[in-house]
Structures are given as C-alpha cells and as structure tokens.
Amino acid sequence: xxxxxxxxxxxxxxxxxxxxxxxxxxxxxxxxxxxxxxxxxxxxxxxxxxxxxxxxxxxxxxxxxxxxxxxxxxxxxxxxxxxxxxxxxxxxxxxxxxxxxxxxxxxxxxxxxxxxxxxxxxxxxxxxxxxxxxxxxxxxxxxxxxxxxxxxxxxxxxxxxxxxxxxxxxxxxxxxxxxxxxxxxxxxxxxxxxxxxxxxxxxxxxxxxxxxxxxxxxxxxxxxxxxxxxxxxxxxxxxxxxxxxxxxxxxxxxxxxxxxxxxxxxxxxxxxxxxxxxxxxxxxxxxxxxxxxxxxxxxxxxxxxxxxxxx
Amino acid sequence: xxxxxxxxxxxxxxxxxxxxxxxxxxxxxxxxxxxxxxxxxxxxxxxxxxxxxxxxxxxxxxxxxxxxxxxxxxxxxxxxxxxxxxxxxxxxxxxxxxxxxxxxxxxxxxxxxxxxxxxxxxxxxxxxxxxxxxxxxxxxxxxxxxxxxxxxxxxxxxxxxxxxxxxxxxxxxxxxxxxxxxxxxxxxxxxxxxxxxxxxxxxxxxxxxxxxxxxxxxxxxxxxxxxxxxxxxxxxxxxxxxxxxxxxxxxxxxxxxxxxxxxxxxxxxxxxxxxxxxxxxxxxxxxxxxxxxxxxxxxxxxxxxxxxxxx
Numbered sequence: 001x002x003x004x005x006x007x008x009x010x011x012x013x014x015x016x017x018x019x020x021x022x023x024x025x026x027x028x029x030x031x032x033x034x035x036x037x038x039x040x041x042x043x044x045x046x047x048x049x050x051x052x053x054x055x056x057x058x059x060x061x062x063x064x065x066x067x068x069x070x071x072x073x074x075x076x077x078x079x080x081x082x083x084x085x086x087x088x089x090x091x092x093x094x095x096x097x098x099x100x101x102x103x104x105x106x107x108x109x110x111x112x113x114x115x116x117x118x119x120x121x122x123x124x125x126x127x128x129x130x131x132x133x134x135x136x137x138x139x140x141x142x143x144x145x146x147x148x149x150x151x152x153x154x155x156x157x158x159x160x161x162x163x164x165x166x167x168x169x170x171x172x173x174x175x176x177x178x179x180x181x182x183x184x185x186x187x188x189x190x191x192x193x194x195x196x197x198x199x200x201x202x203x204x205x206x207x208x209x210x211x212x213x214x215x216x217x218x219x220x221x222x223x224x225x226x227x228x229x230x231x232x233x234x235x236x237x238x239x240x241x242x243x244x245x246x247x248x249x250x251x252x253x254x255x256x257x258x259x260x261x262x263x264x265x266x267x268x269x270x271x272x273x274x275x276x277x278x279x280x281x282x283x284x285x286x287x288x289x290x291x292x293x294x295x296x297x298x299x300x301x302x303x304x305x306x307x308x309x310x311x
Numbered sequence: 312x313x314x315x316x317x318x319x320x321x322x323x324x325x326x327x328x329x330x331x332x333x334x335x336x337x338x339x340x341x342x343x344x345x346x347x348x349x350x351x352x353x354x355x356x357x358x359x360x361x362x363x364x365x366x367x368x369x370x371x372x373x374x375x376x377x378x379x380x381x382x383x384x385x386x387x388x389x390x391x392x393x394x395x396x397x398x399x400x401x402x403x404x405x406x407x408x409x410x411x412x413x414x415x416x417x418x419x420x421x422x423x424x425x426x427x428x429x430x431x432x433x434x435x436x437x438x439x440x441x442x443x444x445x446x447x448x449x450x451x452x453x454x455x456x457x458x459x460x461x462x463x464x465x466x467x468x469x470x471x472x473x474x475x476x477x478x479x480x481x482x483x484x485x486x487x488x489x490x491x492x493x494x495x496x497x498x499x500x501x502x503x504x505x506x507x508x509x510x511x512x513x514x515x516x517x518x519x520x521x522x523x524x525x526x527x528x529x530x531x532x533x534x535x536x537x538x539x540x541x542x543x544x545x546x547x548x549x550x551x552x553x554x555x556x557x558x559x560x561x562x563x564x565x566x567x568x569x570x571x572x573x574x575x576x577x578x579x580x581x582x583x584x585x586x587x588x589x590x591x592x593x594x595x596x597x598x599x600x601x602x603x604x605x606x607x608x609x610x611x612x613x614x615x616x617x618x619x620x621x622x
Contacts, residue, residue, distance in 0.1 A: 075596065131466050145562060147463055154564020155442050158596040165558040166592035169550070177595055239480070244558075247476040251456060251562045253465025281477035284488055285386065285469040 002066040005309050006054075007119075008047050009071045009112060009301025010034060012087035015043065017050050018302030019058065022066050022310055024123045028054065029302060040089040048102040067106035067309030070099060071115040071301050075157025080109040083157070108308040112301055114151045114160055116294075117144025119304030120258050124296040129255040133248055134294070135162060135241075137263035140176070141184040141191070145252055150311065162248060163188065167240050186240040189216040189263050196233045205229050220266040223273075234273050242277025249278075249286045260294030268293070313377040316620050317365075318430075319358050320423060320612025321345060321383045323398035326354065328361050329613030330369065333377050333621055335434045339365065340613060351400040359413040378417035378620030381410060382426040382612050386468025391420040394468070419619040423612055425462045425471055427605075428455025430615030431569050435607040440566040444559055445605070446473060446552075448574035451487070452495040452502070456563055461622065473559060474499065478551050497551040500527040500574050507544045516540050531577040534584075545584050553588025560589075560597045571605030579604070 001022050009016040011034060018029040032050060035042040051068055055061070072095065074085030080096025099107040110118070117126075117134035126132045130149045136142040141163030145152045152159040163184035164177050171181030173194070185191045196214045200207065207229035208222040222230035245257055257278075264270055271291050279287050296303055312333050320327040322345060329340040343361060346353040362379060366372070383406065385396030391407025410418040421429070428437075428445035437443045441460045447453040452474030456463045463470040474495035475488050482492030484505070496502045507525050511518065518540035519533040533541035556568055568589075575581055582602050590598050607614055 143562075147458055152458055152563055155566045155600075156564055156596040158561065158594055159564035161561045161564070161594045161596070164594040165561050166554055167558075169554055169588075169592060179592065179594070181592075243477055243480055247478075247555075247558055248562050250469065250472045250476050251454075251559050252463055253467055253470035253472070255466045277480075281480060281490065281492075283469055283472045283475040283490070285467040285472070289466075 001310070002064050004060050004064050005066040005306045006051050006068040007071075007302035007304065007306030007308075008051070008068065009115070009305060010043060010047065010088065011073060011112070012036070015047055015050070016298065016302050017047070017054070018299065018306060019054050019060075020303075020306045026299070026303070027058070029299065030054075034088070036089050039091070040085075043088060044095070044098050045102065048099065051103065062105060065105055067108060068099065068103060069115070069305030069308035070095065070107065070109050071112040071305045072109065073112045076109050076111050076153070077157050078153055080107070082109070106309060108305075110151060110305065110308055111144075111153075111157065111160070113142030114144040114153070115304030115308060116142070116260060116296075116300035117146050117160070117258070117304065118151055118307050119296055119300035119302070120260065120294050121146055121149075122307040123303050124300060125258045125292045125294050126256045131252065131255045132258060133162075133245065133252065133254045134258040134260060135245070136261035137187055137189065137259065138261035139189055141188045142261070147252060162244070165244050165247070167244050183240060183244050187237055187244075187263075192216040192219050192233065192237055192263065195236055196230070199229050199233055216263050217266070220269060224269060238273035239277045242274045243281045245274065245291070246278050246281035246283075246286070249289060250283045253286055254289060257289055257291045258294050259291065260297075260300060264293050312621070313375050315371050315375050316377040316617045317362050317379040318613035318615065318617030318619075319362070319379065319381040320426070320616060321354060321358065321381065321399065322423070323347070323384065326358055326361070327609065327613050328358070328365070329610065329617060330365055330371075331614075331617045337610070337614070338369070340610065341365075345399070347400050350402070351396075354399060355406070355409050356413065359410065362414065373416060376416055378419060379410065379414060380426070380616030380619035381406065381418065381420050382423040382616045383420065384423045387420050387422050387464070388468050389464055391418070393420070417620060419616075421462060421616065421619055422455075422464075422468065422471070424453030425455040425464070426615030426619060427453070427571060427611035428457050428471070428569070428615065429462055429618050430607055430611035430613070431571065431605050432457055432460070433618040434614050435611060436569045436603045436605050437567045442563065442566045443569060444473075444556065444563065444565045445569040445571060446556070447572035448498055448500065448570065449572035450500055452499045453572070457565075458563060473555070476555050476558070478555050494551060494555050498548055498555075498574075503527040503530050503544065503548055503574065506547055507541070510540050510544055527574050528577070531580060535580060549584035550588045553585045554592045556585065556602070557589050557592035557594075557597070560600055561594045564597055565600060568600055568602045569605050570602065571608075571611060575604050
C-alpha cells in the first residue's frame with residue numbers, strides 16, 4: 001500500500017477534497033466552487049488541477065499515491081460510468097476513464113450517498129463494522145448499503161436509493177422521482193416541513209410553528225418544547241423512518257444503522273423518536289441493531305471516496 | 312474443481328438429497344424422512360449415511376467430491392453454526408463441524424430460503440444473474456438475497472427474512488414472530504387464507520369461497536372465475552407483496568425477482584397481480600426489473616446447497 005490517497009466529493013455547489021494517509025489520517029481538506037457552466041465540463045479538470053497542486057505543495061510524488069476516489073450525486077456503475085447527474089448538469093460520462101487520463105493514477109468513483117456510508121465505516125460512526133445501512137437526511141434522503149465491507153451498487157446503480165422506498169402508497173403529492181409516497185417525502189428536511197405544513201393547514205391549533213418559518217430545525221426545536229402539533233409531526237416522521245429502517249434491516253441485517261445529513265444535527269433526540277418504531281417493527285433478531293448518529297458530518301464523502309481506492 | 316458434489320435440504324418432514332456433477336447436472340435425487348425424535352439427533356447422521364451409501368452405489372470416491380452442502384430451516388451464520396432450528400427440534404448446533412467430522416469432506420451450510428435463491432441462480436429462473444431477490448410463498452414467507460453471486464447472510468443470520476417486513480403496523484393479529492403486520496401475514500398461503508376469512512366475515516356477500524374450504528389455491532381459483540370477493544383478497548395480496556418487493560428493490564437493486572413456494576403454483580396469474588403494484592411503487596431505475604416464477608420447485612434447495620460448495 002502506498003502512503004497517500006485523495007478523496008473528492010463533488011456536490012452541486014462545492015467540490016470538497018481531502019488528502020489522506022492510507023492509514024486513515026486526514027492531512028488536509030479544502031474546497032472549491034463547482035462550476036456548472038457548459039454542461040459541467042470544468043468539474044473534472046478543476047478537481048484534477050486541485051489534486052495535482054496539492055501534491056506539489058505537499059511534496060507528494062505520483063508513485064506515492066494509492067489512488068484518487070471521487071463521489072458524485074447520481075448513479076455510478078461498477079465500471080465508473082455515470083449515466084446522468086442532474087445537479088452537475090452532466091449527461092453520460094465515463095468518469096473514471098476521464099479522470100485517469102488526466103491524472104495518470106488509479107481512480108475509483110461512487111455515488112455520493114454510498115461513499116458517505118463507506119466513510120463512516122472507515123473512520124466514523126461505524127468504524128470496524130462490515131455491514132451497514134446509512135441514511136442521509138438532507139434536502140432529500142440518500143442511502144448507502146455496505147455488505148461485507150463493500151458498497152452495494154446494484155444492477156442499475158440504484159442500490160441504497162432508500163429515500164425512494166414507497167412507504168405511503170396512498171400519498172397524493174408526487175415525489176421528485178415521479179412516484180407517490182416516498183420515504184423522502186416524509187423524512188427529508190423538506191419532507192418534515194411538508195408534514196408540518198399539512199398539520200398546520202388542517203386546524204387552527206396553536207403551535208410554536210405558527211410563529212416563524214417552518215424548517216426541519218424549527219419542528220425539532222418546537223418538539224423539544226413539547227409543542228403538541230410539532231410532536232405529532234415528529235412522531236409521524238419517526239414512525240415512517242423507524243418502520244422503513246426495520247424493513248430494510250430484514251433485507252440486509254446490518255451491524256449498525258447510521259443516520260447522517262443536515263437533519264441529524266437535531267442530535268440524539270432524532271434517535272429517540274426513530275428507535276421505538278424501529279424496535280416495534282424489526283424482525284426479532286434485528287431489534288437490537290444500534291442506530292447511531294454519523295460523526296464525520298460533511299467530511300464523510302471525502303473519507304469514503306479516499307477509502308474507495310484502498311479496497 | 313472435482314467432478315461431483317452433493318446438496319442436502321433438511322425440512323421438518325423430509326430430508327431431500329441430490330448428487331450433482333459440478334457442472335450443474337443433477338445425477339440423482341431422493342429423500343428420506345426427517346427423524347425429529349430426541350432433539351433431532353439422528354438428522355445429521357442419517358444425511359451422512361445417505362451420502363456415503365450413494366457414493367458407494369455410484370462408485371464415487373471421496374477424492375472426487377468437491378463437497379457437501381446442507382440447508383436447514385433456521386438462521387445459519389458464516390461459520391456454519393445454527394443458533395436454533397425449531398422445526399428440527401434443534402438448539403445450538405455447530406452443523407458444519409459435526410458434518411465434516413462424520414464425512415471427512417468439506418461441508419458448507421446455509422438457511423433453506425437462502426440456498427433456494429442460490430439454486431434458482433445456478434440452474435433455475437435466474438440462471439446467469441448475479442443479483443437476485445427470491446421470495447418463497449409457502450406456509451410462511453421466506454426470502455433469499457444474492458449480491459454479486461453470493462448469499463447475504465447478515466449480521467444475525469437474518470438477512471433475507473423478508474417475510475417479516477412490517478408492511479402493516481396497524482395490524483391487530485400477531486405474527487408467529489411476535490410482531491404485528493408482517494408480510495407473511497398477508498402473502499403466505501396462510502396469510503392469503505387469513506385475508507380471505509377477514510373479507511368473508513365482514514359481509515354476507517356471495518362468493519365461491521363460501522362453498523368450500525378456503526385455501527390459497529381456492530382463492531386464486533375463484534379470482535380466475537372473477538369472484539368479486541376473491542378478487543379483492545387477491546388485489547390486497549398483490550398490493551402488499553408488490554409494494555414490499557419495490558421497497559426491497561431500492562435497497563439492493565436486483566437483476567431479477569424470483570417467486571417460488573407452494574403459492575407460486577397459481578402460475579403467471581400471480582405475477583400479473585403483483586407486477587402492477589411493483590411497477591407503481593418501484594424507484595424509476597428499478598421499475599423494469601423482471602419478476603419471474605421459480606422453475607426448480609422443491610429441488611431449489613438441493614441445487615442451492617450443492618452450489619454452496621462450488622464457490
């Protein structure tokens with residue numbers, strides 16, 4: 001094993017980069033803006049330029065780098081091809097081949113939610129685990145499934161797309177994916193706001209949520225102050241997510257479940273509202289699977305992509 | 312690779328055995344009764360005796376056998392240990408070690424529903440696939456998940472226990488597992504009968520199902536004759552199962568879904584009632600995953616256990 005590796009996490013706003021020792025030590029992290037113009041054609045060259053400049057400034061030679069991992073918001077197949085990444089303005093792209101030609105080093109690519117799971121397994125909340133479900137509660141709901149230490153990509157790059165588990169077939173509002181009743185519509189930050197607005201519309205009941213802009217944070221804050229309406233919203237959220245995690249667990253029977261993303265900033269209270277429903281609905285052998293908060297925050301992606309090149 | 316292997320599928324009533332060429336050709340299959348007396352202590356010696364006798368009668372030497380696989384109705388961990396197999400009257404058993412000592416050949420063990428999936432992948436309805444969900448609709452609902460050609464066993468041996476996905480948390484009747492609202496309560500042969508009896512109790516509506524004993528078969532037969540009550544039962548069954556398969560698919564994104572077990576004898580009509588709900592609820596990238604009937608019937612277990620020793 002060579003001593004260094006790089007992880008790159010490409011988002012719609014910034015490209016996050018990290019230079020690691022292959023033992024898991026983060027040496028430096030930094031970010032640059034994601035340039036979306038002209039079909040996102042500058043994204044890969046920008047990332048490559050950053051890696052090369054960092055190698056130069058740290059005095060790292062190419063022969064000392066195990067490889068470079070990159071994560072993108074979209075499905076990535078085992079061959080490192082992206083069929084489409086809407087948020088990057090990309091159509092089809094042979095991501096790994098393009099990067100390898102520019103870098104002349106081994107490159108591996110993965111979906112951003114999947115690599116976040118790998119990062120948490122390597123150096124975060126699931127360190128030492130080999131089987132893991134990670135769910136990322138952000139603007140949407142992402143997921144990553146790890147079995148025997150490896151990300152499951154799936155036949156269509158859609159494994160771990162657990163935000164689109166249909167948990168409420170009778171839902172009348174449409175999800176961004178085109179279906180109705182996806183977990184994302186109940187458990188993403190936007191989903192929690194949606195559930196809250198529904199509750200607010202249904203009655204004139206007094207609530208702290210009528211006094212400010214409704215956000216996932218304000219819902220959890222009101223819940224912590226025993227606001228009755230917010231409590232109903234949070235319990236519905238907890239039941240949808242706890243039940244869904246119980247169903248996912250009878251498929252892959254993970255060692256641990258990790259919850260990350262912006263919503264997880266609510267802290268341990270989040271676990272306390274999910275867990276009772278998970279324990280109620282999980283198969284008996286799975287009832288005691290620990291549900292824990294992610295610990296790497298926004299760095300999970302760079303850790304996970306760096307880990308990609310070590311396997 | 313040596314030329315021969317054996318597969319053994321232990322059920323609560325019979326032990327099924329098969330002698331295979333390692334290319335997948337079934338040479339001979341036979342069965343003997345499962346002796347449950349004295350805590351099932353005769354089961355392993357009986358199976359071993361059968362294998363040895365068959366080797367003798369076919370003139371197969373020990374050095375020509377790649378190994379012997381065995382499947383049991385209960386969780387089996389990667390080390391080949393069974394924590395408990397109620398239907399065999401077994402408590403903890405180091406299954407692989409016991410068999411290897413008696414046989415002096417390599418032994419591998421797996422859960423019966425998991426190995427059925429492996430069998431269908433090797434020589435059945437999913438031949439050539441590497442990623443698979445198999446659901447077995449029998450007295451209960453079993454499942455097997457295959458990722459990259461390997462069975463997922465799970466941290467507690469509970470991966471693939473999809474019969475206990477909680478699909479109806481508001482259910483008031485208890486499942487055998489102790490939870491409420493498991494898929495098994497809706498989609499097993501017993502589950503279909505349960506749904507039908509509920510419908511029959513709720514009204515005096517005329518139905519073919521009032522004229523004979525209600526079984527999963529009689530429900531599907533009445534459905535084929537456009538019986539209105541049976542049609543509602545079959546549609547509920549189809550919606551529960553189709554929705555659940557869609558959820559499982561966003562976790563592992565399989566290449567194919569195989570439906571086996573006694574209920575699958577209803578034939579293609581079964582697929583026709585599951586598929587519309589699956590297509591409705593599946594993540595867009597997964598909507599066209601083929602759902603097919605198992606083809607190996609009761610032999611899936613011996614095929615799958617034989618395949619266990621080839622990997």
